[in-house]
Amino acid sequence: MDSLPLYRQLSAHYVDAIHTGSLKQGDKLPSLRSLMRLHDISLSTALQVCRAMESDGWVEARDRSGYFVRRPQRLAIAPMEEPVADVPPDPAQFVSMRARMANFMARGRHTGVKLNFAIARAAPELYPAEALRNSMTRALRQRPELLTTASSQKGHEQFREAVAQRSLRIGMTVAPDEVLVTNGCIEALNLALRAVAKAGDTVAVESPTFYGLLQVLESLGLRALEIPTSPQTGISLEALDLAIHTYDDIKAVVVVPHLQNPIGSVMPDGHKQRLAHLCESHGIALVEDDTYSDLVETDAPLRALKSWDRTGNVIYCASLHKVLAPGLRLGWITAGRWHAQVEMLKYAQTRNNEALAQIAAGEFIAGGRYDRHLRRLRERLHMQRDQTADAIARYFPAGTRLNLPRGGLQLWVELPQQRSSVNVFDAALREQMLVAPGAQFSNSGRFDNYLRINCGWPFSKAVDAGLRRLGEIVSAVPPPR
Amino acid sequence: MDSLPLYRQLSAHYVDAIHTGSLKQGDKLPSLRSLMRLHDISLSTALQVCRAMESDGWVEARDRSGYFVRRPQRLAIAPMEEPVADVPPDPAQFVSMRARMANFMARGRHTGVKLNFAIARAAPELYPAEALRNSMTRALRQRPELLTTASSQKGHEQFREAVAQRSLRIGMTVAPDEVLVTNGCIEALNLALRAVAKAGDTVAVESPTFYGLLQVLESLGLRALEIPTSPQTGISLEALDLAIHTYDDIKAVVVVPHLQNPIGSVMPDGHKQRLAHLCESHGIALVEDDTYSDLVETDAPLRALKSWDRTGNVIYCASLHKVLAPGLRLGWITAGRWHAQVEMLKYAQTRNNEALAQIAAGEFIAGGRYDRHLRRLRERLHMQRDQTADAIARYFPAGTRLNLPRGGLQLWVELPQQRSSVNVFDAALREQMLVAPGAQFSNSGRFDNYLRINCGWPFSKAVDAGLRRLGEIVSAVPPPR
Numbered sequence: 001m002d003s004l005p006l007y008r009q010l011s012a013h014y015v016d017a018i019h020t021g022s023l024k025q026g027d028k029l030p031s032l033r034s035l036m037r038l039h040d041i042s043l044s045t046a047l048q049v050c051r052a053m054e055s056d057g058w059v060e061a062r063d064r065s066g067y068f069v070r071r072p073q074r075l076a077i078a079p080m081e082e083p084v085a086d087v088p089p090d091p092a093q094f095v096s097m098r099a100r101m102a103n104f105m106a107r108g109r110h111t112g113v114k115l116n117f118a119i120a121r122a123a124p125e126l127y128p129a130e131a132l133r134n135s136m137t138r139a140l141r142q143r144p145e146l147l148t149t150a151s152s153q154k155g156h157e158q159f160r161e162a163v164a165q166r167s168l169r170i171g172m173t174v175a176p177d178e179v180l181v182t183n184g185c186i187e188a189l190n191l192a193l194r195a196v197a198k199a200g201d202t203v204a205v206e207s208p209t210f211y212g213l214l215q216v217l218e219s220l221g222l223r224a225l226e227i228p229t230s231p232q233t234g235i236s237l238e239a240l241d242l243a244i245h246t247y248d249d250i251k252a253v254v255v256v257p258h259l260q261n262p263i264g265s266v267m268p269d270g271h272k273q274r275l276a277h278l279c280e281s282h283g284i285a286l287v288e289d290d291t292y293s294d295l296v297e298t299d300a301p302l303r304a305l306k307s308w309d310r311t312g313n314v315i316y317c318a319s320l321h322k323v324l325a326p327g328l329r330l331g332w333i334t335a336g337r338w339h340a341q342v343e344m345l346k347y348a349q350t351r352n353n354e355a356l357a358q359i360a361a362g363e364f365i366a367g368g369r370y371d372r373h374l375r376r377l378r379e380r381l382h383m384q385r386d387q388t389a390d391a392i393a394r395y396f397p398a399g400t401r402l403n404l405p406r407g408g409l410q411l412w413v414e415l416p417q418q419r420s421s422v423n424v425f426d427a428a429l430r431e432q433m434l435v436a437p438g439a440q441f442s443n444s445g446r447f448d449n450y451l452r453i454n455c456g457w458p459f460s461k462a463v464d465a466g467l468r469r470l471g472e473i474v475s476a477v478p479p480p481r
Numbered sequence: 482m483d484s485l486p487l488y489r490q491l492s493a494h495y496v497d498a499i500h501t502g503s504l505k506q507g508d509k510l511p512s513l514r515s516l517m518r519l520h521d522i523s524l525s526t527a528l529q530v531c532r533a534m535e536s537d538g539w540v541e542a543r544d545r546s547g548y549f550v551r552r553p554q555r556l557a558i559a560p561m562e563e564p565v566a567d568v569p570p571d572p573a574q575f576v577s578m579r580a581r582m583a584n585f586m587a588r589g590r591h592t593g594v595k596l597n598f599a600i601a602r603a604a605p606e607l608y609p610a611e612a613l614r615n616s617m618t619r620a621l622r623q624r625p626e627l628l629t630t631a632s633s634q635k636g637h638e639q640f641r642e643a644v645a646q647r648s649l650r651i652g653m654t655v656a657p658d659e660v661l662v663t664n665g666c667i668e669a670l671n672l673a674l675r676a677v678a679k680a681g682d683t684v685a686v687e688s689p690t691f692y693g694l695l696q697v698l699e700s701l702g703l704r705a706l707e708i709p710t711s712p713q714t715g716i717s718l719e720a721l722d723l724a725i726h727t728y729d730d731i732k733a734v735v736v737v738p739h740l741q742n743p744i745g746s747v748m749p750d751g752h753k754q755r756l757a758h759l760c761e762s763h764g765i766a767l768v769e770d771d772t773y774s775d776l777v778e779t780d781a782p783l784r785a786l787k788s789w790d791r792t793g794n795v796i797y798c799a800s801l802h803k804v805l806a807p808g809l810r811l812g813w814i815t816a817g818r819w820h821a822q823v824e825m826l827k828y829a830q831t832r833n834n835e836a837l838a839q840i841a842a843g844e845f846i847a848g849g850r851y852d853r854h855l856r857r858l859r860e861r862l863h864m865q866r867d868q869t870a871d872a873i874a875r876y877f878p879a880g881t882r883l884n885l886p887r888g889g890l891q892l893w894v895e896l897p898q899q900r901s902s903v904n905v906f907d908a909a910l911r912e913q914m915l916v917a918p919g920a921q922f923s924n925s926g927r928f929d930n931y932l933r934i935n936c937g938w939p940f941s942k943a944v945d946a947g948l949r950r951l952g953e954i955v956s957a958v959p960p961p962r
Contacts, residue, residue, distance in 0.1 A: 109634075124629035132628050133621045136837075140614045147613050147808040147841075148605035183664055183831035190830055198702070199680055212829070219829040221679070327628040329835050348693070348700040349671055350664035350831060354810050354838060356617075360628075 007048035010039055014049070015058055015460075018069055021379060029059055029067040057464075077393040078401045080414050083207075083228035085236035104425070108434045115466040118436040120210075120261065120409050121326045122456035126380055128364065128373050132325055135360035143359075151355035154343070155181025155332070159362035163332055166365060170293060171307030172316065172334070180333050180343055181353045185291050188317035188333035189216050189254070191345050195338040196285040196315070197222055197251035204243055204253040204284075206235045208412075208441035208450070210261040213254060213289070224443055225250065231403040231412070234260055234267035237274055244282055252285040257305050259292035262412045262441050262452040264405025266296060269303055276308035285338070290318045294374050295407040297382060312336030320361055322409065323374065328357045378407060380458075385411065387459035388467065395471030409456045415449045417479035424451060427473045433466055488529035491520055495530070496539055499550055502860060510540055510548040538945075558874040559882045561895050564688075564709035566717035585906070589915045596947040599917040601691075601742065601890050602807045603937035607861055609845065609854050613806055616841035624840075632836035635824070636662025636813070640843035644813055647846060651774060652788030653797065653815070661814050661824055662834045666772050669798035669814035670697055670735070672826050676819040677766040677796070678703055678732035685724060685734040685765075687716045689893075689922035689931070691742040694735060694770075705924055706731065712884040712893070715741055715748035718755055725763055733766040738786050740773035743893045743922050743933040745886025747777060750784055757789035766819070771799045775855050778863060778888040793818030801842055803890065804855065809838045859888060861939075866892065868940035869948065876952030890937045896930045898960035905932060908954045914947055 004012070017023040030038060035046040050067045053059045059067040108118065139146060154160065160176040167174050182188040189212075197203060199221030205213060207226030217224045225243060228236045235255050244250060255275070257267040267275070279286040288305040296302055306316040315338060319331030330353070335342040364370055388411060389404055399416025415421060421437035428435050438450030457463060485493070498504040511519060516527040531548045534540045540548040589599065620627060635641065641657040648655050663669040670693075678684060680702030686694060688707030698705045706724060709717045716736050725731055736756070738748040748756070760767040769786040777783055787797040796819060800812030811834070816823035845851055869892060870885055880897025896902060902918035909916050919931030938944060 119631075121631065124626040127629040129625055129627075129629045133625070136628075137618050137621055140618055144610055144614070145605040145808075146610075147617075147806045148608040148610045150602065150807045151810075183834075186829070187831045194700075215825070215829040219675075219826055325628045326631045327626075327836065329632075329832060344696070345700055348667070348696040350668045351810060354835070355808065356837070357835060 006041065007045050007052060010035075010041070010045075010049045011052040011058075014053060016458075018058060021383070023069050025069050027069045028065075029053070029069070031066055077389070079403045080231050080401045082230050082232070083236060083239075085228050085239040086242070104437070104440060107429060112432055113429075113434045114432040115462065116434045117451075117453045117466070117470070118434040119454050119456070120452075121322055121454075122377065122381065122409060123458060124326075125458075126377055126456070127325050128369065129325075131364055131369060132328075132360045135363045136356055139356060139359045146355055146359075151352050151358075153347070153352050155179065155353060156355050156358035156362060158366065159358035160332075162362045162365040166370075167304075167334075169301070170290075171301075171303040174316075174334050178334050178339060180335065180339075180346055181358060182317075182319075182331045182333055182346065183350055183353060184321055184329045185289060185317050185319035185331040186212055186216065187346075187350065188319070188331045189213065189287065189289060190220070191333055191342045191349070192285075192287045192315040192317060192335065192338070193217070193220055193222060193252060193254075194345050195335065195341045196287075201251040202247055202249050204240060204250050206255055206260055206263070207444070208262055208438065208447045209254075210256075211440040214441075214443060226442060226444060227253075229260065229263055229265065231263050231265050231405075233271055234265040235271075235275070237271060237278065240275070241278060244278070244284065250282075250284055252287055253279055254287040254289060255305070256289045256292065258290060258296050258302060259405060259408040261292070262410060262436070262450075264403060264408055264410070264412055266298075266406050267305075272303065272305050273308045276305050276314060280309075280311055280313045286314045288314055288316045290316060291322055292408055293318075294323045295378060295381065295409070297378050297407040306334065306336075309336060312338075315342075323377070324361060324364070324370070328361065329353075330357050330361055381407065381409060381455065384457070384459050385455040388453060388455040388463075391459075391464055391467040392453070392471070395468045397471070397475040400474070409454060411453045411455060413451045413453055415451065415474055415477075418449045419474060419477045419479055420448050421451045422448065423477045424470070424473055427477070428470060431469065431473075433470065435470065487522065488526050488533060491516075491522070491526075491530045492533040492539075495534060499539060502864075504550050506550050508550045509546075510534070510550070512547055558870070560884045561712050561882045563711050563713070564717060564720075566709050566720040567723070585918070585921060588910060593913055594910075594915045595913040596943065597915045598932075598934045598947070598951070599915040600935050600937070601933075602803055602935075603858065603862065603890060604939060605807075606939075607858055607937070608806050609850070610806075612845055612850060613809075613841045616844045617837055620837060620840045627836055627840075632833050632839075634828070634833050636660065636834060637836050637839035637843060639847065640839035641813075643843045643846040647851075648785075648815075650782070651771075652782070652784040655797075655815050659815050659820060661816065661820075661827055662839060663798075663800075663812045663814055663827060664831055664834060665802055665810045666770060666798050666800035666812040667693055667697065668827075668831065669800070669812045670694065670768065670770060671701070672814055672823045672830070673766075673768045673796040673798060673816065673819070674698070674701055674703060674733065674735075675826050676816065676822045677768075682732040683728055683730050685721060685731050687736055687741055687744070688925070689743055689919065689928045690735075691737075692921040695922075695924060707923060707925060707927075708734075710741065710744055710746065712744050712746050712886075714752055715746040716752075716756070718752060718759065721756070722759060725759070725765065731763075731765055733768055734760055735768040735770060736786070737770045737773065739771060739777050739783060740886060740889040742773070743891060743917070743931075745884060745889055745891070745893055747779075747887050748786075753784065753786050754789045757786050757795060761790075761792055761794045767795045769795055769797045771797060772803055773889055774799075775804045776859060776862065776888040776890070778859050787815065787817075790817060793820075796823075804858070805842060805845070805851070809842065810834075811838050811842055862888065862890060862936065865938070865940050866936040869934060869936040869944075872940075872945055872948040873934070873952070876949045878952070878956040881955070890935060892934045892936060894932045894934055896932065896955055896958075899930045900955060900958045900960050901929050902932045903929065904958045905951070905954055908958070909951060912950060912954075914951065916951065 032046045060070045160179040163179045164174050164176045202223045204225045206229040228239045306314040316334040401414040425437040436452040438447030513527045541551045641660040644660045645655050645657045683704045685706045687710040709720045787795045797815040882895040906918040917933040919928030
């Protein structure tokens with residue numbers, strides 16, 4: 001930072017103020033005179049600061065009245081089309097998501113990646129590192145035997161209480177004893193699927209869906225049946241209904257009702273209720289992955305699928321990995337009528353979780369700071385998502401489509417003219433950029449012309465330049481003949 | 482502590498000196514005169530101190546020369562017989578270890594247990610709590626983004642280096658990249674078995690074996706084939722060979738070569754070598770659970786089974802749960818030719834482990850303090866095991882047998898005349914004592930007249946009284962007609 005010229009350091013300072021919201025759209029930058037006085041700089045340096053910000057697109061000069069924070073110009077970009085739902089889905093072939101992902105991941109690891117648009121989390125500075133660290137340090141001091149006695153079987157009691165308490169917010173009434181702490185949401189999903197299905201069984205999933213789920217299914221020998229999913233309303237209930245009547249061996253449906261990954265949909269309450277009842281009436285377990293509900297930007301209260309559960313048929317899974325601290329592997333499961341079985345599977349699989357992270361997270365959630373953190377995180381992500389969408393609209397070729405989701409960490413982008421995202425992946429990797437190609441999100445070839453783009457990092461010049469370059473790469477990829 | 486009478490506080494102080502080895506067998510206690518001077522107490526209090534220790538069996542009075550630390554009287558107790566190895570084993574029936582254990586565990590949990598002889602770990606004060614806590618506190622201070630960035634995929638690098646370095650000691654040459662960090666040894670075993678076998682396959686195990694393994698097998702739908710196991714030399718190679726020629730679907734053999742749980746055997750090197758070659762020649766995966774090797778009391782270097790592995794056929798699993806810190810869930814796996822598959826399974830099952838525990842454990846192991854800690858832990862456990870064995874010899878009915886293992890946390894005790902340990906479990910639980918009945922260690926009924934007794938806690942008066950009461954309970958249990 002110190003090696004940057006002074007005017008660059010100062011413009012970075014003001015860009016940061018825009019990022020954090022201290023300076024809002026339409027706000028006036030300090031005048032040249034104020035800048036000179038505030039930072040003890042010459043007129044020409046003050047001018048350089050303003051012009052650098054102007055040329056980067058952060059501010060615009062208005063007449064003689066000064067520089068103003070620019071209103072982002074949402075260029076026209078079309079939304080995606082709704083998926084076709086009235087044909088029965090093919091059971092996806094077992095085309096080894098494992099091998100394909102291993103390939104993408106290994107190549108990403110072995111190249112010195114400078115810009116990573118492929119991940120699905122936010123920048124470290126968007127999470128409450130200090131509060132969690134202090135909490136851990138205090139717990140280590142106050143509980144001298146924390147590390148040398150075995151931690152509690154189901155999870156740390158205060159953490160489970162905090163989770164149970166918070167579940168009320170999304171319409172779930174669960175006792176702390178019904179909350180079983182897991183190593184992230186991914187272990188919760190493993191346990192849920194192991195409890196309700198066995199190798200060879202079929203599980204219905206959203207299409208596209210996150211590759212982590214496809215890997216879990218493959219590793220357990222389960223067959224994924226991909227159900228068309230709308231960017232607006234989530235899994236197509238018509239298509240699911242058709243699938244249930246076509247295949248008689250569907251043992252579970254797994255959905256992400258809030259901010260589906262990668263598509264960003266939020267299911268309307270009416271859909272959630274119908275889905276819960278549809279599964280219940282056919283004796284099919286409904287697994288709810290609710291990793292992202294705390295990132296939904298809404299004033300209306302959200303309701304978990306589980307809140308419509310009358311018979312213990314919904315298994316609720318969640319984690320704090322994306323919303324509180326990516327360095328913690330802290331998830332939980334509320335397994336309805338499979339509770340005892342899931343508890344035994346968890347014990348046989350990894351025993352209990354360590355206590356320290358649970359103590360810190362439990363304190364943070366119970367203490368009310370969690371809601372303040374979430375508000376701030378949602379605001380930051382909102383701005384970053386907008387800025388990223390603007391950049392895509394500006395830099396990507398005509399015909400690119402995306403839907404701006406109501407929250408979350410990423411954008412799901414449809415490339416025009418069926419351009420292959422694997423080609424984009426290859427070309428981007430040569431320039432040390434990582435993107436998540438659509439092929440990762442389905443066992444079918446259906447999403448090859450899609451990219452998932454992370455918006456978790458502050459929209460820096462480097463991000464802007466990366467997206468511009470990515471747009472050029474997409475333009476240069478030839479459409480298939 | 483302060484509420485105890487003064488003479489009790491002082492006698493506890495000297496008992497502690499015996500525990501820690503400051504006072505050894507045959508050492509003289511300070512004279513009455515010295516005690517009066519040292520602690521500023523009256524003659525009658527000094528006498529009370531010595532008499533309390535004498536009546537608790539810690540010291541004995543000799544003529545007029547004073548009180549001496551008592552040589553434990555190893556009463557005659559017979560070793561167990563060797564198992565019969567020349568009949569082919571029955572494939573154990575699927576009698577739901579899960580339900581049986583759930584029953585034992587639930588009953589243990591719901592009763593206010595005062596003395597827990599059923600666990601398999603040492604008292605908190607025998608582990609280096611302070612060093613680990615300091616290490617964690619320092620890491621939290623020095624690495625501000627530790628909790629808010631995702632931790633490394635395979636495990637924290639320094640930890641994997643420390644593990645790889647230490648593996649040399651047991652004859653294994655592994656690169657840090659071949660060490661994959663897991664949530665305890667139990668996850669390592671899950672991954673190993675998932676990589677080499679699928680539901681319905683048969684896995685050969687020692688008999689008796691720890692119920693955790695039987696649960697893992699059951700939860701994965703694998704069939705356990707129990708192989709007779711010697712308290713001296715471990716799994717019977719003759720019986721295993723016979724089993725391999727009788728059953729053609731054995732996919733893996735799982736053994737604990739060092740301080741087998743519960744039986745305490747340590748396999749001789751010749752046996753280990755033959756076992757490694759037997760499995761290799763039949764294309765059967767050999768899974769080595771090496772949780773306890775650091776607790777073996779021996780001057781001769783130990784060698785892991787894995788050190789005889791020429792073809793990547795041995796999967797090595799271990800953890801620090803029993804030897805470093807029961808509050809950490811820190812294990813690892815070195816999976817030979819299944820490495821890539823195990824890595825993908827781990828990623829799909831629980832992703833990467835949190836970093837903090839790995840940093841603390843890695844520092845501790847790399848720093849040389851680990852060996853000092855282990856020496857002290859082995860000494861303490863040795864003394865406690867001796868004291869427990871003495872108490873069993875003293876209090877249990879004639880015909881009780883046990884083999885004193887060469888280290889570790891527990892004793893495996895054979896009750897006379899086929900008395901049922903489940904009856905002992907029930908009667909002990911009514912008096913708030915928990916024991917591990919032999920029925921937990923086999924799917925056959927073969928070990929119903931065995932108990933596993935923990936020796937991880939300092940041999941206090943309460944432990945002594947508990948064992949005496951347990952002896953009475955065993956005596957009162959009627960032998961089966």
